[in-house]
Amino acid sequence: MRHLVIAIGLSLWAGLAAAFEIEEERLFEAQSDGPVVSILSTTDTVVFEPVIAAFQARNPEVSVHYTVSSTRQVYQAIAEDAARFDLVVSSAMDLQMKLANDGLARAHGSQEVEALPDWAVWREHLFAFSQEPVVLLLRRDAFGNRPLPQDRSGLIEIMRDRPALFEGRIGTYDPARSGAGYLFATQDARQSDSFWRLAEVMGSLSPRLYASTGAMIRDLESGDIVAAYNVLGSYVAGGLSIGDAGAVVELRDFTHVLLRTALVPASADQPELGGRFLDFLLSEAGQTALDRDARLPRIDGRALTTNPHQRPIRLDTGLLVFIDPLMRDRFLQEWAAAVTRP
Amino acid sequence: MKVPLRFKSIRQRLVVLLLLAAALLSLLLFISVRAIASASVQASQDSILGAATIAIAEELRGGEEGVAIEIPYAAFSMLGSSGEDRIFYRILVGEDTVTGYGDLPMPVAELTGLEPVFYSRDYQGDPIRLAAVGRSVLVEGTPRRVQVIVGQTRTGQEMIISRMSNRAAALGMGFFFLSAVLALLTAQAVVGPVNSLAEAVGRRGPQDLRAVTRPVPEELAPLVSALNGLMARLTAALSRTETFIAEAAHHIRTPLATLRTHAEIAQRISEEQEVLARLREILRAADDSSRSAGQLLDHATVAYRTDQRAEEDLDLRAVMADVMRAAEPTAELKDLHFELSVPDGPVPIHADRLLLESAVRNLVDNAIKYSDGDDAIELRLTVDGGTATLAILDRGRGLGTMQGRDLTRRFARGSNVSDVVGSGLGLTIVREVARALSGSFRIENREGKGACAILSLPLA
Ligand SMILES: Nc1ncnc2c1ncn2[C@@H]1O[C@H](COP(=O)(O)OP(=O)(O)O)[C@@H](O)[C@H]1O
Ligand SMILES: [Mg+2]
Numbered sequence: 001m002r003h004l005v006i007a008i009g010l011s012l013w014a015g016l017a018a019a020f021e022i023e024e025e026r027l028f029e030a031q032s033d034g035p036v037v038s039i040l041s042t043t044d045t046v047v048f049e050p051v052i053a054a055f056q057a058r059n060p061e062v063s064v065h066y067t068v069s070s071t072r073q074v075y076q077a078i079a080e081d082a083a084r085f086d087l088v089v090s091s092a093m094d095l096q097m098k099l100a101n102d103g104l105a106r107a108h109g110s111q112e113v114e115a116l117p118d119w120a121v122w123r124e125h126l127f128a129f130s131q132e133p134v135v136l137l138l139r140r141d142a143f144g145n146r147p148l149p150q151d152r153s154g155l156i157e158i159m160r161d162r163p164a165l166f167e168g169r170i171g172t173y174d175p176a177r178s179g180a181g182y183l184f185a186t187q188d189a190r191q192s193d194s195f196w197r198l199a200e201v202m203g204s205l206s207p208r209l210y211a212s213t214g215a216m217i218r219d220l221e222s223g224d225i226v227a228a229y230n231v232l233g234s235y236v237a238g239g240l241s242i243g244d245a246g247a248v249v250e251l252r253d254f255t256h257v258l259l260r261t262a263l264v265p266a267s268a269d270q271p272e273l274g275g276r277f278l279d280f281l282l283s284e285a286g287q288t289a290l291d292r293d294a295r296l297p298r299i300d301g302r303a304l305t306t307n308p309h310q311r312p313i314r315l316d317t318g319l320l321v322f323i324d325p326l327m328r329d330r331f332l333q334e335w336a337a338a339v340t341r342p
Numbered sequence: 343m344k345v346p347l348r349f350k351s352i353r354q355r356l357v358v359l360l361l362l363a364a365a366l367l368s369l370l371l372f373i374s375v376r377a378i379a380s381a382s383v384q385a386s387q388d389s390i391l392g393a394a395t396i397a398i399a400e401e402l403r404g405g406e407e408g409v410a411i412e413i414p415y416a417a418f419s420m421l422g423s424s425g426e427d428r429i430f431y432r433i434l435v436g437e438d439t440v441t442g443y444g445d446l447p448m449p450v451a452e453l454t455g456l457e458p459v460f461y462s463r464d465y466q467g468d469p470i471r472l473a474a475v476g477r478s479v480l481v482e483g484t485p486r487r488v489q490v491i492v493g494q495t496r497t498g499q500e501m502i503i504s505r506m507s508n509r510a511a512a513l514g515m516g517f518f519f520l521s522a523v524l525a526l527l528t529a530q531a532v533v534g535p536v537n538s539l540a541e542a543v544g545r546r547g548p549q550d551l552r553a554v555t556r557p558v559p560e561e562l563a564p565l566v567s568a569l570n571g572l573m574a575r576l577t578a579a580l581s582r583t584e585t586f587i588a589e590a591a592h593h594i595r596t597p598l599a600t601l602r603t604h605a606e607i608a609q610r611i612s613e614e615q616e617v618l619a620r621l622r623e624i625l626r627a628a629d630d631s632s633r634s635a636g637q638l639l640d641h642a643t644v645a646y647r648t649d650q651r652a653e654e655d656l657d658l659r660a661v662m663a664d665v666m667r668a669a670e671p672t673a674e675l676k677d678l679h680f681e682l683s684v685p686d687g688p689v690p691i692h693a694d695r696l697l698l699e700s701a702v703r704n705l706v707d708n709a710i711k712y713s714d715g716d717d718a719i720e721l722r723l724t725v726d727g728g729t730a731t732l733a734i735l736d737r738g739r740g741l742g743t744m745q746g747r748d749l750t751r752r753f754a755r756g757s758n759v760s761d762v763v764g765s766g767l768g769l770t771i772v773r774e775v776a777r778a779l780s781g782s783f784r785i786e787n788r789e790g791k792g793a794c795a796i797l798s799l800p801l802a
Binding site for chain 2: 100101102103118121122123190314316317318319320321322324325326327330
């Protein structure tokens with residue numbers, strides 16, 4: 001094995017990690033002695049490992065300390081504790097935007113940044129490095145020979161027609177517990193009124209609410225649920241384990257595309273190292289590693305034009321709206337009112 | 343106006359002043375375009391900011407549980423459209439900040455009505471532009487005051503302004519270069535009449551002292567009239583001098599004539615060889631002196647008559663024949679004879695007879711004077727195109743090593759003629775006549791032996 005992967009003793013990083021909950025932590029040690037770039041991320045280590053390997057292939061002297069936490073925790077680590085990570089990678093566009101807008105990110109300019117399309121970068125502070133459609137997962141076998149729904153009204157229709165099939169067998173994120181779920185739900189709500197109809201119909205069928213994508217996929221694969229709404233497509237990029245029995249549907253009325261973003265925090269100890277890793281993520285080599293090995297689709301404007309139903313969630317200050325605590329409370333209240341049966 | 347700089351030329355001064363003015367105007371143009379651009383960018387930015395603030399304020403609802411807040415997604419999305427600016431907001435109910443950035447600066451002005459109030463402050467290290475809107479909502483039946491403040495950094499705005507500034511700068515530069523070209527042309531146009539006057543005066547011959555009558559711009563009129571006055575005085579002074587010379591020559595010639603008469607009488611009555619020889623010398627000296635005086639007179643006459651323009655239509659053949667006939671007695675004394683060749687037809691020329699005769703006479707005199715005797719002196723008149731060429735050729739001693747052009751200078755004499763009395767004015771007279779009649783003159787050594795003098799004149 002080229003890299004010596006070591007689970008680190010907590011003592012070394014205890015001071016750093018004290019204030020927030022860490023899910024995973026690993027040091028990818030360099031071949032030679034050199035600096036350590038510390039990355040705080042919401043992306044699982046297994047997913048990101050090939051990208052780190054590709055980075056170290058080009059930067060053999062740099063060790064990578066990779067810490068995984070939830071989106072909320074990542075946000076808090078930077079916003080409240082000013083944790084000293086050199087790069088912050090997160091799928092929560094809204095929280096990342098909040099960090100950047102509040103001046104907690106550092107400007108970073110480079111050739112790679114220059115090459116990014118306008119929609120994938122915000123003020124040289126926040127950078128998108130992958131674009132992931134948000135999909136509907138279905139169990140094909142549950143539908144018999146009926147055609148699979150291709151848009152939200154189709155989904156509403158089939159749920160209304162066959163409540164027995166769906167009762168207690170629809171899964172979606174709990175927006176109150178999942179940052180991604182909250183982002184998708186708010187974007188859905190702002191995108192179309194059909195979202196609230198969908199929420200009500202789902203609510204009438206006692207949906208299962210998940211905090212993690214993995215659990216939701218597992219339940220679908222085991223047959224506990226027949227539909228999983230708003231799942232981050234990159235989780236099933238390798239296909240479902242149930243093969244043809246499962247279907248990944250990009251809804252035709254609109255399919256949100258999440259941009260996974262990175263920023264160099266203002267509190268970084270070694271911002272140039274963070275910038276170096278960021279530039280690698282945006283470079284051709286990094287994009288290839290992300291796309292091919294990590295199955296996080298590369299930034300590609302053409303993919304959006306050939307799939308007109310795909311709508312990237314706009315990387316702009318509009319994302320701040322639902323971050324507002326009052327707005328969040330209100331939205332969750334409305335959502336709960338629609339989905340949770342009294 | 344006092345100009346602190348001193349320039350050698352009016353043109354330079356004009357160009358510099360015009361360029362300064364152009365630079366100033368360009369700068370003003372640049373500044374005002376930029377100011378207008380900044381103001382309009384600010385205004386359009388303000389209107390977006392104001393619209394966003396109003397949109398949020400209008401979504402505030404009263405009710406039984408307090409103020410309900412609904413921030414329209416578009417309000418923030420719209421503000422971020424340039425993709426360059428951070429945004430901040432603060433919503434207050436009464437004195438309490440209920441959401442947003444609690445330390446966002448408040449407006450100084452009292453908020454009245456739904457019109458947004460705009461102000462600029464520094465926040466989190468960046469200059470920001472803010473809009474604030476106040477209104478009242480009913481909470482539990484009592485009106486509560488709510489205020490919405492939205493702020494935005496000015497990066498995007500500054501980028502647009504700097505882009506516009508660059509354009510304004512380019513515009514200013516362009517304006518300046520155009521003005522520079524116009525300034526040069528203007529200076530040229532202003533100085534033009536001065537130059538053309540100077541050229542017209544400069545082009546005149548050395549004898550031409552006529553008043554300047556060409557039309558000139560008003561501003562040059564004093565200069566021209568001063569010039570004309572000067573020339574009038576100069577003409578008067580010149581003619582006085584010439585009159586004086588003429589009179590002086592006359593006063594010399596008269597006593598010489600008397601001396602000559604007495605010497606001739608003495609020759610006739612004396613038998614003594616010694617005395618006769620002396621008398622011959624006296625006669626010769628008297629003749630030379632008289633000729634020199636005559637040339638002085640001629641020279642003065644030429645200078646004077648050039649201005650008089652007493653021109654008439656003449657036949658050059660006749661003039662030559664007359665001069666030749668008058669010189670024949672002198673030529674015979676040295677056993678010289680003339681060979682005259684002229685065209686068959688008349689050779690018309692429009693000139694002052696006295697000047698022309700004086701020129702030809704001087705050339706014929708020289709030919710006689712510098713010939714040794716027993717030779718022919720050729721007078722050839724030919725016509726070619728519009729020019730009559732008069733050549734006088736002799737077989738005398740020639741010019742030696744001297745250049746013909748040097749010999750035409752006033753009082754210039756050859757180095758090989760010390761044995762012959764002369765004034766050095768003859769060729770000067772010829773040259774001046776040639777010039778007065780718009781012709782040309784040259785003298786050179788002849789093939790073999792002798793000199794060849796050629797006077798070319800334009801035909802009438
Ligand atoms: N036909 C000529 N042959 C030789 N020399 C001449 C002839 N005509 C003029 N020259 C030379 O040119 C000089 C200038 O001539 P001119 O002005 O007539 O003065 P001057 O005859 O009184 O000396 C003369 O001194 C003489 O050296
Ligand atoms: Mg002479």
